[in-house]
Amino acid sequence: MSNYTPRSVDEIAxxxxxxxxxxxxxxxxxxxxxxxxxxxxxxxxxxxHSENGVLGMGPAPEEADRDGDLINAGKQYITxxxxxxxxxxxxxxxMIRGGHIDLCVLGAFEVAKNGDIANWFLGRPKDIPAVGGxxxxxxxxxxxxxxxxxxxxxxEPKIVESLNLPxxxxxxxxxxxxxxxxxxITEQGLVVREMVxxxxxxxxxxxxxxxxxxP
Amino acid sequence: MSNYTPRSVDEIAxxxxxxxxxxxxxxxxxxxxxxxxxxxxxxxxxxxHSENGVLGMGPAPEEADRDGDLINAGKQYITxxxxxxxxxxxxxxxMIRGGHIDLCVLGAFEVAKNGDIANWFLGRPKDIPAVGGxxxxxxxxxxxxxxxxxxxxxxEPKIVESLNLPxxxxxxxxxxxxxxxxxxITEQGLVVREMVxxxxxxxxxxxxxxxxxxP
Amino acid sequence: xxNKVTESAIDAMxxxxxxxxILIGGFGLxxxxxxxxxxxxxxxxxxxxxxxxxxxxxxxxxxxLLKSGCVRKIICSFPRQHDSYIFDDLYRSGKIELEVxxxxxxAARMQAGGSGLGAIYTPTAYGTLLAEGKxxxxxxxxxxxxxxxxxxxxxxxxxxxxxxxxxxxxxKAARNFGPIMAAASKHTIAQVSEVVELGALDPEHxxxxxIFVHEVVCIEGDK
Amino acid sequence: xxNKVTESAIDAMxxxxxxxxILIGGFGLxxxxxxxxxxxxxxxxxxxxxxxxxxxxxxxxxxxLLKSGCVRKIICSFPRQHDSYIFDDLYRSGKIELEVxxxxxxAARMQAGGSGLGAIYTPTAYGTLLAEGKxxxxxxxxxxxxxxxxxxxxxxxxxxxxxxxxxxxxxKAARNFGPIMAAASKHTIAQVSEVVELGALDPEHxxxxxIFVHEVVCIEGDK
Numbered sequence: 001m002s003n004y005t006p007r008s009v010d011e012i013a014x015x016x017x018x019x020x021x022x023x024x025x026x027x028x029x030x031x032x033x034x035x036x037x038x039x040x041x042x043x044x045x046x047x048x049h050s051e052n053g054v055l056g057m058g059p060a061p062e063e064a065d066r067d068g069d070l071i072n073a074g075k076q077y078i079t080x081x082x083x084x085x086x087x088x089x090x091x092x093x094x095m096i097r098g099g100h101i102d103l104c105v106l107g108a109f110e111v112a113k114n115g116d117i118a119n120w121f122l123g124r125p126k127d128i129p130a131v132g133g134x135x136x137x138x139x140x141x142x143x144x145x146x147x148x149x150x151x152x153x154x155x156e157p158k159i160v161e162s163l164n165l166p167x168x169x170x171x172x173x174x175x176x177x178x179x180x181x182x183x184x185i186t187e188q189g190l191v192v193r194e195m196v197x198x199x200x201x202x203x204x205x206x207x208x209x210x211x212x213x214x215p
Numbered sequence: 216m217s218n219y220t221p222r223s224v225d226e227i228a229x230x231x232x233x234x235x236x237x238x239x240x241x242x243x244x245x246x247x248x249x250x251x252x253x254x255x256x257x258x259x260x261x262x263x264h265s266e267n268g269v270l271g272m273g274p275a276p277e278e279a280d281r282d283g284d285l286i287n288a289g290k291q292y293i294t295x296x297x298x299x300x301x302x303x304x305x306x307x308x309x310m311i312r313g314g315h316i317d318l319c320v321l322g323a324f325e326v327a328k329n330g331d332i333a334n335w336f337l338g339r340p341k342d343i344p345a346v347g348g349x350x351x352x353x354x355x356x357x358x359x360x361x362x363x364x365x366x367x368x369x370x371e372p373k374i375v376e377s378l379n380l381p382x383x384x385x386x387x388x389x390x391x392x393x394x395x396x397x398x399x400i401t402e403q404g405l406v407v408r409e410m411v412x413x414x415x416x417x418x419x420x421x422x423x424x425x426x427x428x429x430p
Numbered sequence: 431x432x433n434k435v436t437e438s439a440i441d442a443m444x445x446x447x448x449x450x451x452i453l454i455g456g457f458g459l460x461x462x463x464x465x466x467x468x469x470x471x472x473x474x475x476x477x478x479x480x481x482x483x484x485x486x487x488x489x490x491x492x493x494x495l496l497k498s499g500c501v502r503k504i505i506c507s508f509p510r511q512h513d514s515y516i517f518d519d520l521y522r523s524g525k526i527e528l529e530v531x532x533x534x535x536x537a538a539r540m541q542a543g544g545s546g547l548g549a550i551y552t553p554t555a556y557g558t559l560l561a562e563g564k565x566x567x568x569x570x571x572x573x574x575x576x577x578x579x580x581x582x583x584x585x586x587x588x589x590x591x592x593x594x595x596x597x598x599x600x601x602k603a604a605r606n607f608g609p610i611m612a613a614a615s616k617h618t619i620a621q622v623s624e625v626v627e628l629g630a631l632d633p634e635h636x637x638x639x640x641i642f643v644h645e646v647v648c649i650e651g652d653k
Numbered sequence: 654x655x656n657k658v659t660e661s662a663i664d665a666m667x668x669x670x671x672x673x674x675i676l677i678g679g680f681g682l683x684x685x686x687x688x689x690x691x692x693x694x695x696x697x698x699x700x701x702x703x704x705x706x707x708x709x710x711x712x713x714x715x716x717x718l719l720k721s722g723c724v725r726k727i728i729c730s731f732p733r734q735h736d737s738y739i740f741d742d743l744y745r746s747g748k749i750e751l752e753v754x755x756x757x758x759x760a761a762r763m764q765a766g767g768s769g770l771g772a773i774y775t776p777t778a779y780g781t782l783l784a785e786g787k788x789x790x791x792x793x794x795x796x797x798x799x800x801x802x803x804x805x806x807x808x809x810x811x812x813x814x815x816x817x818x819x820x821x822x823x824x825k826a827a828r829n830f831g832p833i834m835a836a837a838s839k840h841t842i843a844q845v846s847e848v849v850e851l852g853a854l855d856p857e858h859x860x861x862x863x864i865f866v867h868e869v870v871c872i873e874g875d876k
Contacts, residue, residue, distance in 0.1 A: 055864060070460075097552065128509060238432045266757075285683075308760050381781065547775055552769070599857065
């Protein structure tokens with residue numbers, strides 16, 4: 001086995017943040033994707049959208065400044081930047097479904113080689129289905145980036161030939177950031193943009209359930 | 216011929232105004248229906264809606280107070296009452312189409328005995344079609360009252376068995392106020408609620424293109 | 431003089447009867463009309479269908495309403511939260527019916543209801559479990575699901591300021607579903623933190639015009 | 654630092670090319686972006702499709718644009734006005750194509766376009782000339798017409814205040830089609846009477862969030 005160190009959650013978030021350009025309207029999904037905000041360049045205007053009716057989200061407030069009416073889609077306390085705005089859910093999802101969000105960063109259970117994503121429901125008998133805005137974001141955003149571990153806790157590939165879990169949206173993922181690599185989903189298939197130092201292409205392929213290509 | 220005086224435009228408007236109750240949301244169509252506003256009781260809260268995004272329309276302003284950004288659907292200068300509000304065309308027509316307007320008063324070329332209304336287009340070769348909000352109002356308002364002359368300038372009945380002119384909306388008129396009578400459109404047909412003094416039922420019937428009933 | 435301000439939350443529940451469909455505002459606790467829900471629990475109408483984004487938190491508001499046994503069915507986008515154990519138990523024991531609707535579709539269906547549309551084609555959920563059995567159509571190369579409007583008998587929402595004509599403003603992200611629920615129900619009851627004089631709200635800043643609101647209840651001391 | 658404020662109306666027209674579909678705000682003259690239209694005339698792009706509620710008044714704004722010969726087709730609800738003689742002449746001599754759409758349907762089709770819906774069923778115009786040849790459906794006993802979204806390459810609108818992120822407020826009934834046109838176009842150009850500092854607009858009072866606006870042009874001295 002080669003000698004490499006998987007990226008931490010923060011390091012993955014940093015990779016995503018570096019790929020976000022000034023002027024983009026971005027929705028960061030609940031969980032790991034939310035961390036991307038911490039690594040966005042402070043000197044650039046990047047607009048964070050939260051599906052519960054906020055555009056221009058700022059960092060978390062001091063504890064004393066928390067306001068129960070100012071939360072994000074993950075129900076965490078947030079702040080609003082100068083120039084931010086509030087609106088109702090109809091307008092918020094018009095932004096999403098209407099293709100006005102340039103980029104959405106989502107977590108995922110599985111991504112298929114054609115861009116299908118599963119991230120809402122494991123479908124086991126005792127699970128309670130709960131979708132939130134996941135399906136709207138998957139089909140609506142201009143680009144969808146996924147953050148996830150490259151393999152599951154059991155070592156199973158999460159990038160697969162075709163989904164095993166219930167689908168969230170068809171052919172919507174454009175890029176996957178894992179603890180091991182950054183992979184584009186293209187017309188030509190899964191193209192590895194970048195890998196962690198010390199990892200070989202063959203080893204990455206062995207942890208991936210679909211054929212990878214070198215750029 | 217019996218001895219009677221047809222109602223003036225103002226008198227018809229007054230009849231309609233008397234039938235409008237406190238708390239009603241009312242849209243008054245362009246032309247004669249607009250006059251109804253002049254006869255509404257000043258001591259009651261009646262909400263006038265204009266489809267260009269105004270609720271709580273007040274009377275015309277003094278000439279010095281005219282504001283090009285504050286007009287009604289007929290493009291006349293208006294004022295806004297305390298408690299009035301502005302909104303965009305999407306919300307304005309949600310109010311209309313969604314059944315939130317209690318009453319709409321429209322002019323008409325023809326009304327059929329089943330409540331079909333023609334009021335948008337004469338359909339002659341040189342005419343240019345222009346519909347505005349007429350079709351939305353006809354189908355959307357909870358009740359539609361029509362103000363029109365009982366017969367055309369050529370003496371033809373404007374209340375007819377079935378429309379001769381292009382239809383605006385199907386089965387939507389509830390009541391007709393003419394210079395001669397007030398007529399309800401009911402499941403049982405056209406029911407005369409009231410006639411001008413001195414007019415006989417038979418004479419009214421002779422000027423009407425469909426069978427009338429006495430209440 | 432028309433006055434939509436109702437003295438107490440309990441009075442505002444007078445019209446709510448068994449079997450009603452009720453939209454309840456809020457995203458989590460933000461914008462949830464807690465005091466109206468308390469009054470609804472006291473009203474004790476049975477067999478209710480509730481439409482709300484979530485299915486309650488802890489032992490407050492919407493969660494308590496579910497616990498009261500008044501709710502037959504809930505339509506929401508995200509019932510499962512870390513503190514939704516009341517709902518979870520009811521669901522797992524088959525005591526409540528659940529319809530999961532994607533959040534944007536939930537909003538769009540209520541907007542369709544409030545604006546008189548008969549149905550809409552939305553791209554959301556195409557090809558998923560949540561579109562199973564639903565009509566679909568491909569338009570200009572994109573796949574859509576046919577969704578029908580949600581219209582309700584009542585809406586209970588939380589706003590910030592209100593006046594006697596029912597005009598409302600909201601506070602920050604507590605606006606969420608309030609305006610669209612107000613439009614999608616026959617009878618909207620809004621709890622507000624403050625009732626202001628008619629004319630005190632700038633007509634440019636009113637978010638929900640009074641036409642969509644039937645009763646306004648002031649909850650003293652609420653933010 | 655992102656700055657959507659463009660120096661002149663002419664500069665803002667740079668992207669507009671022959672064959673574009675352009676939404677133009679306004680109800681009559683209220684909310685009509687007169688200076689942007691003047692710049693569009695100067696741009697002299699040909700074969701345009703214009704969507705606007707009316708078809709111009711007298712010899713100003715939209716009427717002048719039609720007179721310039723740049724417009725192939727107009728989609729509107731109410732072309733015929735007492736002073737729409739420029740349009741009337743073009744139409745009668747077959748020099749412009751007209752699609753008449755009921756006013757509420759015009760708004761709803763643009764809202765569908767802006768919010769990503771594939772089509773909507775609306776009750777308006779059912780059984781009329783304006784629904785001829787269109788698909789219909791009866792839902793819960795009501796008859797509906799299937800209408801498709803209007804999406805455009807550009808929108809030219811008039812707002813009141815704007816900031817460098819493109820946030821907008823409007824003035825009274827001049828708001829009319831502005832917010833929904835901004836959402837329904839790929840590139841929205843807004844003329845404003847005043848550009849204010851970022852943060853000067855209260856986030857509760859912003860009517861069109863900057864996400865829907867791409868260029869802001871300040872017209873000095875305009876109300």
